[in-house]
Amino acid sequence: MKSIHKDIAIIAVSGGMDSCVTAAIAAMEYDLAFAHFNYGQRTQARELKAFNDIADHYKVRHRLVIDFTHFAQIGGSSLTDRNIEVEKADLSKKDIPSSYVPFRNANILSACVSWAEVLGARAVFIGAVYEDATGYPDCRPEFYEAYERMADIGTKPDTKIKIITPIIHMNKSDIVKKGDELNAPLYLTWSCYRNEEKACGVCDSCAYRLRGFAAAGIEDPIPYDVRPDYTVNN
């Protein structure tokens, strides 16, 4: 007889569209536990609200909000360092953008694996996307494979935690469509790196998001200051 209890999975939920769709995918198979990270980013309060709204939507009981204050101390990113400007998007650029927070995803996964070991969770989901990772080295599939191997060696012998990146090979348009298909509450998500009231529409994160909605032929339900046309002809 099959157990009616699902295994627990930890989902790293920033409050953005990617993590929301990741949670929707995980929910098909697992009981959800949500982890969120404040790391001194400019839009911290707005992201936390999105996290809780999405958690409420999925009736998630296990929630963990972690203060990663060291990222602001360490600096090096426009997301956490007020002396570095958040650049306007240039979607053709291939350099590592100023918003790169050094080795952020490894820090996030490590806290999630610690929590997973205590909760007895079997998986950690993270909504990393390779496409918009132009130069974010901790968004590459090989990174997650190496991470899972390391975590397997570094945890108790009876602990086996899968690191799952279900949207890593999707582009933003695929993600919007998948969210739509699974009724993920995209209207509750927040992606803008700059603002907390209305999304700016011009930072990297807004640009990728708007282009994704445009390509999917769906209107982005959140409010914007400006909505440039990021439609690409390819």
Added chain:
Amino acid sequence: MKSIHKDIAIIAVSGGMDSCVTAAIAAMEYDLAFAHFNYGQRTQARELKAFNDIADHYKVRHRLVIDFTHFAQIGGSSLTDRNIEVEKADLSKKDIPSSYVPFRNANILSACVSWAEVLGARAVFIGAVYEDATGYPDCRPEFYEAYERMADIGTKPDTKIKIITPIIHMNKSDIVKKGDELNAPLYLTWSCYRNEEKACGVCDSCAYRLRGFAAAGIEDPIPYDVRPDYTVNN
């Protein structure tokens, strides 16, 4: 011509004997940057004092004190959870002790690698010891090898950070002798899991330390409540 500037290394310094000797070893080759972690452990204030005392001794300018409050939130260890008693030492036991903080060293290394990437450091030193790791899976050499591989994939292409565990194959007596040889300020260190005034002498950490000093034939310079005789005849 050889540069007079040494490369920078980040040292994870708890304030205990192992991290102090690790720093002494690193100091022979690198410019030191010290990272310390508060993770809600009982003796947090005393360990932080030891950290700063050792940093003063080595005239370390780059210091980073990180609040890992999530370990107290996550629980699961007697070091951070007041509902779990810190066991008296039983050095013959092979189980994972209640003081195990799940996946702690991966969290510590991840923060150190983030900082290393910003500082341009070439190495991260951590004073993990395999011998007293009876069951701490994140103290095994294979774990550090897997970690270094993962970090290499997850950081910028031009970042190459070595993970160095110089005392991993030493026993506590070797560590005491090495500290003595390098004039490491062992009198400034703190190891006790229970107390902040005088070391208890009976927790795991005190027991290993006192046994190490006894085996090295050197008197431990710090004050103890009680000093049981942990001399072993082998």
